[in-house]
Amino acid sequence: MQAIILAAGMGNRLGKYTKDNTKCMLAINGKTLIERSLDALDNAGIKKCIMVVGYQKGNVISFLGSRYKSIDIQYVSNDIYDKTNNIYSLFLAKDYLLQDDTLLLESDLIFESRLISDMLACPEPTIAAVALYESWMDGTVVQLAKDNVIANFIPKKFFNYHEKETYYKTVNIYKFSKDFLQNTYVPFLEAYSHAMGNNEYYEQVLRVITTLDQHELKAFVLDGHKWYEIDDVQDKNIAETIFSSSPKERLKNIQNAYGGYWRYPQLLDFCYLVNPYFPTLQLHNEMKAYFIDLIASYPSGLNTQNMLSAKLFNIESANVLTGNGAAELIRAVAPSIKGSIGVIYPTFNEYPESFSGNEIIPFIPDDFAYDKKDIIVFSAKCDNLLLINPDNPSGNYIPISDVIELAALLRDKGKKIILDESFVDFSAIDENPSLIRQSILDEYPNLIIIKSLSKSYGVPGIRLGVLACGDSKLIKQVRGNLSIWNINSFGEYFLQIIGKYQKDYRISCGEIAKERISFKKELENTGIVRVYPSEANYFLCRLTSGTHLSAPVLTEQLLEDHNIFIKDLSGKKGIPGTSYIRLAIRGKADNDTLVKILSNEYHH
Secondary structure, eight states, X not given: OXXXXXXXXXXXXXXXXXXXXXXXXOEETTEEHHHHHHHHHHHTTOOEEEEEEOTTHHHHHHHHTTEETTEEEEEEEOTTTTTOOHHHHHHHTHHHHTTSOEEEEETTEEEOTHHHHHHHHSSOSSEEEEEEOOTTXXXXXXXXXXXXXXXEEEOGXXXXXXXXXXXXXXXXXXXXXXXXXXXXXXXXXXXXHHHHOSSSOTHHHHHHHTTSSSOOOEEEEOSSOOEEEOOSHHHHHHHHHHTOSSHHHHHHHHHXXXXXXXXXXXXXXXXXXXXXXXXXXHHHHHHHHTHHHHHTSOOOOHHHHHHHHHHHHTSOGGGEEEEXXXXXXXXXXXXGOOSOEEEESSOOTHHHHHTTTSOEEEEOXXXXXXXXXXXXXXXTTOSEEEEESSOTTTXXXXXXXXXXXXXXXXXXXXXXXXXXXXXXXXOSSSSSOOOOOHHHHHHOTTEEEEEEHHHHTTOTTTOOEEEEESOHHHHHHHHXXXXXXXXXXXXXXXXXXXXGGHHHHHHHHHHHHHHHHHHHHHHHHTSSEEEOOOSSSEEEEEEOTTOOOOHHHHHHHHHHHHOEEOXXXXXXXXXXXXXXXXXXXXXXXXXXXXXXXXXXXXXX
């Protein structure tokens, strides 16, 4: 068995990283792609490798020489690399293809070393490594028939997204038997090259072969093997996360992304707080039906967005502002708040960071629990009060009758209360817990309500939030800090249609409340966490003596071993020590998965 690596291309999309080097010399976490590929070949016992080089070939040859560990390296030069595609590079190496069983690899890949060993161990003599299609993938895909026979190679221009569930992406690693190469592939390669020229791709030859009634090519379907194809700078960034040098580094990279986790479809996200029971399939389909119209059209200005938000809550549009998530509105309202602000810790960091120009008066309640009486005492120490209800991350909840009483008390003292009710719809204590009501806004102009719609409605990608207040002067000031087009067309359309799905939405919130009871009990039964009471879609948990791990170590291990992402609260103001985590409440199947892992692997 020998290996052929195609490494002649220029890799222009990587910009400065390939200005003076070919793609295979790109370093991922301190190690080049070519070293990683050769290490995998060496570990699998491959003794001979032919490299087809072109762009900046001198750098590659100088770097590797004629031998890498136990692998002898020979070079084939594609001197017209800038005018040809990979079919020509492979054609130049056709004499080597005829000599032995061959592993064919492209040089812009990063993959687990065991992938090569597992392919060699596969009894099928001629296979193509493929992975179930995911949203980040680009390029050639295949469809499989019985026994993993590759039925069809589908080039990019014939890709049909309605059939994507049946697609597998070629990983661009192949194992070819000598017999297949001599009797089928190389003759077809020569004929195709002569007929179609040098500016084609070698996969096209495989596509032609799969049209034969009998052919040998089968799929080796990846099963948990990590891999990535690197074409641009974003690919480099993602590869550095997937192939991090340590669990700590991988966790850091995931955390610093602050989202975009659709790029990691195997990731089970217990960190970010999203309603798993909404939207409904019907709502999804309605959004899809108008996708082309929405993406091709400008959204309306802020007046229309405010009108739509007002309709959702049945209030006057003069009393509401629509934001690009709650975060935009928090930043926009900050300049209008004068004097000190009382903040209950631990809290959502966006608030103290946004109000950095104000004096922050902290209140750290005992064991993360507080009620109306505690807040009344605390409010005497500050000019304004921030109340997140339910609180984040504690889940502590103040009944709405008590919140109204607090608003009245602070109004009479000339103080504002900023009420964040982003998670209030999940509460099972009050039947109608939101205070975004016209009568409330009129009676308490000191009340500023901020609410994220993205989290509770399960559409964080749309980025929607509202600010409601009866103080017209404040509304005008805050509006001055918002762009006229801060909401995109998808967000606008969601606001337009969401009213008719309110019954489904209320049902979804009830499902969260039911799952919250079950999940809490099951978490406590693991013996490793104390779960604090919550009226939100998350739990604050403290690791107990049932586990000997700290929160940072548990967070790293769950991500590394199981692709489960949780929130480590260590170092957060108001959180003592390193024993606290926050867990989102997901659907039952996901929650059961986490509980099973915690019970089986971390209970002592």
